[in-house]
Amino acid sequence: MDNFELREKAPHETVREYAYRVLYQNIMTLKLPPGTAMSEQELSGVLNVSRTPVREAFIRLAEKGLLEVLPQRGTFVSKIHxxxxxxxxxxxxxxxxxxxxxxxxxxxxxxxxxxxxxxxxxxxxxxxxxxxxxxxxxxxxxxxxxxxxxxxxxxxxxxxxxxxxxxxxxxxxxxxxxxxxxxxxxxxxxxxxxxxxxxxxxxxxxxxxxxxxxxxxxxxxxxxxxxxxxx
The missing domain is CATH 1.20.120.530 (GntR ligand-binding domain-like)
Structure with missing residues (x-):
């Protein structure tokens, strides 16, 4: 995640909204390119938030097709289909x-x-x-x-x-x-x-x-x- 772009939290943004927005924008700008392994623990540390909002962001991103959960392997940024x-x-x-x-x-x-x-x-x-x-x-x-x-x-x-x-x-x-x-x-x-x-x-x-x-x-x-x- 060398190119990960950390952004400031907006004034009235919840921690949940902040975590989702930063991850979404990094995926869409290819700062997190397709195939990147995603770690709740690592990203909670980078974003300085608990693991719960990161986990919730993972769920939303998976629903949009931007994250793929592979059993026994982990969570990855989805490839371009x-x-x-x-x-x-x-x-x-x-x-x-x-x-x-x-x-x-x-x-x-x-x-x-x-x-x-x-x-x-x-x-x-x-x-x-x-x-x-x-x-x-x-x-x-x-x-x-x-x-x-x-x-x-x-x-x-x-x-x-x-x-x-x-x-x-x-x-x-x-x-x-x-x-x-x-x-x-x-x-x-x-x-x-x-x-x-x-x-x-x-x-x-x-x-x-x-x-x-x-x-x-x-x-x-x-x-x-x-x-x-x-x-």
Whole structure:
């Protein structure tokens, strides 16, 4: 757990919520990569909490499919499941094409301003080489499209369904030439936003499809480089 990122407890956060949040964020950012052995005792010491909130966090993470309990062996961060990625790609492409079509019909301020700022922010993250912040901003851009169309709850469903997909994206952006990966995604983001502003449904849907499918095209390469991360 050399890369484990310890975060401060929020003012009104319970110990249970804190333990879950820190473990969840470390798993999703691959600070705890797939296959990592998880120890209640060790993590309670790292987080400076009792074992009970850590155990409860383990249960919640297992329910989300992020932890796997293997009898007689222990608890491990779940591997990224290729079959689930393929299934989710279909779901995500379907939803994202629908949302940009809605956005092309009517997408008003302050959502336009927020999208423009998001694109500006991503350019700064590329310049500073911050892949982690770029990925957060990537998620923000997609969430703004849903919120601007009055569909925030659907975005939450998408988020809750795409945990393996999200981890694969983090790995993809972090792998090899991160700047090249970020620049490609950045250009796609700019194209999507411009198409929405221009109310060009076809272009928006075409770029979004290419954008979502990109991860699946890269998975084959990632599986060769990180076979221990995939199941």
């Amino acid at each position: 290729t079959e689930q990625l393929a299934e989710f790609r279909f779901f995500r492409v379907t939803m994202e094409r629908a949302i940009v079509e809605l956005a092309c019909q009517e997408f008003v301020d302050p959502w336009k301003t927020k999208l423009e700022f998001c694109i500006f922010e991503q350019g700064k993250f590329i310049a500073s080489g911050s892949a982690a912040n770029f990925f957060k901003s990537d998620n923000t851009l997609h969430s703004l499209l849903y919120e601007g169309c009055g569909k925030p709850h659907i975005w939450q469903v998408v988020q809750d369904s795409n945990l393996d997909y999200a981890r694969a994206r983090v790995l993809n952006v972090s792998d090899g030439d991160a700047a090249e990966q970020m620049n490609l995604l950045y250009e796609q983001h700019k194209g999507i936003v411009q198409a929405v502003f221009d109310k060009n449904v076809k272009v928006a849907k075409d770029i979004m499809t290419e954008h979502i499918n990109k991860v699946m095209g890269d998975v084959a390469v990632l599986k060769q480089e990180y076979p221990e991360y995939f199941g």
